[in-house]
Amino acid sequence: MSGATGDEHLAHYDAVMLHAPSVYDFRKKPIFYGPVSDVIPSSPVFEMYPIGFMTISAHLQRAGFRTRIVNIANLMLSDPKFDAEKRIAGLDADVYFIDLHWMPHAHGALELAKLVKKHHPDARTELGGFTSSYFWKELIERPEVDLVMRGDATEEPTVRMMEALSEGKDLSSVPNLVWKDAGGAVHDNGLTYVPDDLDSVIFDYGVMIKGVMRTMDIAGSLPWRTWAQVPLTSVFTVRGCSVGCAECGGSRYANQKVCGRHHPAFRSPEKLAEDMAGISDYLKAPIFIVGDIRQAGPDYRSRFLKAVREEDIDNHVVIELFGGAGRDHFSEIDRSFPGGWSIEFSPDSYDEAVRLGMGKGYTNAAIDSTIPAAFASGCSRLDLFFMTGLPHQTRESAIGTAEAAEHLWGLVGKDDGLFIYDSPFAPFVDPGSRASRSRRNGDTGSARGRWRTTGSCWTAPRGSLCSLTRRTA
Structure with a gap:
């Protein structure tokens, strides 16, 4: 089949x-x-x-x-x-x-x-x-x-x-x-269709499932190779973003430049809960909620969690954090998702100067308090993402990620599921991101003065750990 x-x-x-x-x-x-x-x-x-x-x-x-x-x-x-x-x-x-x-x-x-x-x-x-x-x-x-x-x-x-x-x-x-x-x-024809909200968009995993049943072409219909063994579904709180991370092609800056979107377009909390209920009807796979549910404000978060509880969804749920959070937030999450929940959190660097330069303004103290608060409130797994090769990042700063990981693991119990990743910022730079501006404009946004262009490539300053050539095309 x-x-x-x-x-x-x-x-x-x-x-x-x-x-x-x-x-x-x-x-x-x-x-x-x-x-x-x-x-x-x-x-x-x-x-x-x-x-x-x-x-x-x-x-x-x-x-x-x-x-x-x-x-x-x-x-x-x-x-x-x-x-x-x-x-x-x-x-x-x-x-x-x-x-x-x-x-x-x-x-x-x-x-x-x-x-x-x-x-x-x-x-x-x-x-x-x-x-x-x-x-x-x-x-x-x-x-x-x-x-x-x-x-x-x-x-x-x-x-x-x-x-x-x-x-x-x-x-x-x-x-x-x-x-x-x-x-x-x-x-x-111009980029003129930029809706203010996502409530008219149909999110229906039945399209994929019915396609498999109609054609019996399983490999040709699956989202990726191992999906059948470890399925993961997604719902979207938003298109666009309120955050201006320098490296991200989905940032506020990139969305304005590439998609003509000057402000985020949100899915209403009730529609988002309906999307999750629809997935639950088809599959008991984990549901990844794309976008921090706090991004549209506290009322959005409260309405969404209330709607989710009314839908009685028992799938495991993965949430995103765009900044630090405390036990009040996590306790509400735990009460709303009886099937369990986990977290994706991307500080990029444990060096506050690097993180600030990338457009993320929260402190190391916020990270340090968030992680144990999450596990104390019922989180089953927290994936924490760092990167090597960032603007403003020195060799010492990048190597410090290992020391930071040891420190963070020391904040939680040995059985807590804290997974820390350090992935290279290479070889592609997101088109439209502030970091990619060196490709066409000779300017790198928050990394201004730290990066130089060389033809179709851009390279880091001499002596930094990230002195690898990056191509954008």
Whole structure:
């Protein structure tokens, strides 16, 4: 059941969503990927497709369009004999959506687009995601790319695009779309669809489950290779962010620059609780709540936790922290999630000067008090993330992470699940982040004066631990 039944040779789809590996020919070439997947569920092949595939599919299906998700990366990874080109040639669709959301997919996404145009010259290829939104001018000039959808909330614009295509209408009225006409001329409709909230977005894991049942293509539908063994689901409190972390492509600065979003768009607390209840109906997998539930203020947090208790959700829940928290917060969390809960917390560095330079203003004392308070309140696991290779970080500062880890482990019991990670800030820098401004503007935001550009690369000051070359393309 890991392969398709062959229905792609028979069934026509209005839209097929293809997820590419980071490097298309990874099975043929010896490749040193670098530490691109050390702290995410997927492998260096980046077989994890973005959740936008599911939300866009749900919106298209509600509008009457037939869609399918095909995780080419996972199929290639799961079966050494899988022929990706043959599978693409056997598909039949009007439009092929290819995500270029994360920077590591730059090679794989464009290679899939080339295969689509080779075997389906009359079909259209569309690229979308954060990286596509940043590099839209470069992408639309490529012969294998027909459409680029910009922005972080593209469900409704995508429906309008598909309606226009199915009715043979002009695409000039579709917001956020960059497109080529029959003569090859490029048109930019502008980034004008930026909704103020997320309540209209459909979050439905049933799209994936029903897709598996319909096609019997398990490997082609799963979010990543090991998902069936260790499933993890997600709900989103927000698109955009109120925090300005220098290295983050989802920061306040990056969202304004790349997605035209000047303030966060939140999912209402009650809708968020409904999303979690919907997942619980399908799966008893852990639910990761993306975004700190305190980001929209104390009223949002209180309403959400009240709604969750009313839904009586017994899945394990993972929460995020964007700063320190105390026992009052954690006690409410523990009361709301009877299936247990854990925490993701990313201070980046235990050096306060480095952390402040990255845009995170809380102190080491806040970290020190947060961790034991969490375990004392019922937290089963806390993942703490540091990075090496940050602006302002000296060799001594980076090595101090090990000393900090020893100190932090000393604050909790030996059976408490405190996991500390130290991942390199390499080899990709998030497009649109303040750190990436050196790529085009010769300026690095909070790291101004500490980084210098060298052609298409940027390097750290001589003598620092992070003096590794970083490429953004």
